[in-house]
Amino acid sequence: MWSYCGFNMKCFMYLLSLCLFSRSVEYEADGNGYFMYADFWCAVYSRDREQVEYLVDWYFNKEFTMQYNSTVGSWVGFTPAGLVSASVLNEDKHDRLQRKVEKELICVNNVNFMFNTTEENIAEPSVTLVETTSSSNNTMLACSAYDFYPKYIRVTWYRNGQEVTSGVTFSGVMTNGDWTYQVHYYLEYTPGWQDRVSCMVEHVSLKKPKIYDWDSSMSQSETSHLIGAVSALLLGAVLLSSGLIHYKRKSSDPRFSNTL
Structure with a gap:
């Protein structure tokens, strides 16, 4: 197409x-x-x-x-x-x-x-791909293009190599107050294990479309849960180590041995 x-x-x-x-x-x-x-x-x-x-x-x-x-x-x-x-x-x-x-x-x-x-007034977009908050349990991604000219730009979402149109919304192209523009495209979806999600940006300033990949296997919520789990594990390991050291010291102290 x-x-x-x-x-x-x-x-x-x-x-x-x-x-x-x-x-x-x-x-x-x-x-x-x-x-x-x-x-x-x-x-x-x-x-x-x-x-x-x-x-x-x-x-x-x-x-x-x-x-x-x-x-x-x-x-x-x-x-x-x-x-x-x-x-x-x-x-x-x-x-x-x-x-x-x-x-x-x-x-x-x-x-x-x-x-x-x-031809003389072309500016290449600066692109970011981040996770944003969603009103549901789904994942919301934002692909944003900044400081580009001319106005027309095309942003397309892909999931596992297939174009995605469902759950896609956009902000509309907005002026920056000078001669450049910005736009934000959003994708809300239910993440699957090892999904490959990307946004493709097409603009006159680019020799060919640029693709920006998102690692859906490590979303912000999953990262927070993992950090919490690792922190709890490390804390437990520290407490266990401290207890073992204290027990060994008590066992080797004659004062405690005589009371047993």
């Missing part, structure tokens, strides 16, 4: 809405604070207009539900609701035509402009 840049190629990705270079689109779905959120963006691999990809990332309540990819030519769903919506849109000839027109107007017609205005 996702096309990566070659190692020696620069891949320019731009966050675009239906109005060129404006912000992503957010729709309020109901009165309970749930939102639909869509990123309309271009993946530009070179100045060759034929290689341009147009994508639409669709979220509901901050959960990644489905994506349109012009290379595939259809929507792909990632959640039960996303699968249903993607199936309906793929049968809609008007939606297919609309996406083709959007690709031409937003991406293809602006390839040279994108390269010319962005």
Whole structure:
């Protein structure tokens, strides 16, 4: 589904809405604070207009539900609701035509402009992967990217080599008050023994996607329990050693021997 840049190629990705270079689109779905959120963006691999990809990332309540990819030519769903919506849109000839027109107007017609205005102002993200507190008994991980430019960045979660979309939320891209941005992606999951969890970061400043691994076999809670157990074991060993030393001293002292 996702096309990566070659190692020696620069891949320019731009966050675009239906109005060129404006912000992503957010729709309020109901009165309970749930939102639909869509990123309309271009993946530009070179100045060759034929290689341009147009994508639409669709979220509901901050959960990644489905994506349109012009290379595939259809929507792909990632959640039960996303699968249903993607199936309906793929049968809609008007939606297919609309996406083709959007690709031409937003991406293809602006390839040279994108390269010319962005090449000199690229900043690589600084990434951290940490465990945070969760409201349940699950593990919550946060993959955070700081101080990057341009605005578009893609963060993907993987578990044992498979992409994870369930339990994924994000903060939205936020400005730092200067020309750089930051974003935080969260994964809540039930840890399994020796699970391999990682987040993959893709950005124009990177020659290829960077992968950051999390050692799920040693979470903060497990580490605390292990430290407590080791501490108790060491304390017990110290007390036992002290008792044996005291007993041997008493046994070797004639004053105590005569009283027995």
